[in-house]
Amino acid sequence: MFVKFLAPATLAGLVLSASLVPVGATAQQAAPAPVTDSSFIQMASSLGLLQAKLGKLAEDKGSSPSVRDFGKRMVAEYAKANEQLAAGAKQAAYPAPVMLRQHQQVYELLSRTGRGSFDKKYMAEMLTEHGDAVQLFQQESQAGRVASLKQLATEMLPSVQQHMALATQTATSVGAEVTATASGR
Numbered sequence: 755m756f757v758k759f760l761a762p763a764t765l766a767g768l769v770l771s772a773s774l775v776p777v778g779a780t781a782q783q784a785a786p787a788p789v790t791d792s793s794f795i796q797m798a799s800s801l802g803l804l805q806a807k808l809g810k811l812a813e814d815k816g817s818s819p820s821v822r823d824f825g826k827r828m829v830a831e832y833a834k835a836n837e838q839l840a841a842g843a844k845q846a847a848y849p850a851p852v853m854l855r856q857h858q859q860v861y862e863l864l865s866r867t868g869r870g871s872f873d874k875k876y877m878a879e880m881l882t883e884h885g886d887a888v889q890l891f892q893q894e895s896q897a898g899r900v901a902s903l904k905q906l907a908t909e910m911l912p913s914v915q916q917h918m919a920l921a922t923q924t925a926t927s928v929g930a931e932v933t934a935t936a937s938g939r
Contacts, residue, residue, distance in 0.1 A: 789893040791900040799839045799851030805832040821873045824924045842906040877925035884918040
């Protein structure tokens with residue numbers, strides 16, 4: 755008798771939950787996930803570590819003087835930025851910065867790139883990474899909840915925007931694809 759009533763109730767529950775899933779999935783896909791303070795500091799720190807490592811790689815593998823100079827500048831400027839991000843993470847009681855897997859994979863891919871195609875691939879990646887960084891820092895500076903991280907993002911945003919402009923200029927000079935740069939991947 756119990757099974758007789760349980761089966762229709764289970765079926766009704768499945769039908770209702772199945773009809774609600776597409777609505778929730780569509781709503782989640784339409785709106786980008788908001789950046790939380792913890793995801794901001796984690797992503798910004800990882801991007802900073804990536805920029806420093808890729809900058810060193812560009813100094814060594816770059817064919818064009820403009821790419822080598824860009825890499826050298828990224829090493830110098832992200833050394834300072836990474837110190838600020840590490841201090842910001844510590845002040846907000848977040849873990850020490852580490853490079854995320856996705857950024858480690860980018861580094862590994864570019865480190866295996868041949869010298870002949872390095873400049874264009876590196877600069878195309880710089881456009882993507884700096885486009886992502888500009889968006890990340892803008893979101894945190896506007897919607898961050900931890901005051902110290904919001905202030906850090908606001909203070910660092912002009913530098914990130916300058917890096918994006920320099921990346922665009924350098925990419926153009928070596929013939930890298932410059933379209934759809936700020937939209938990320």
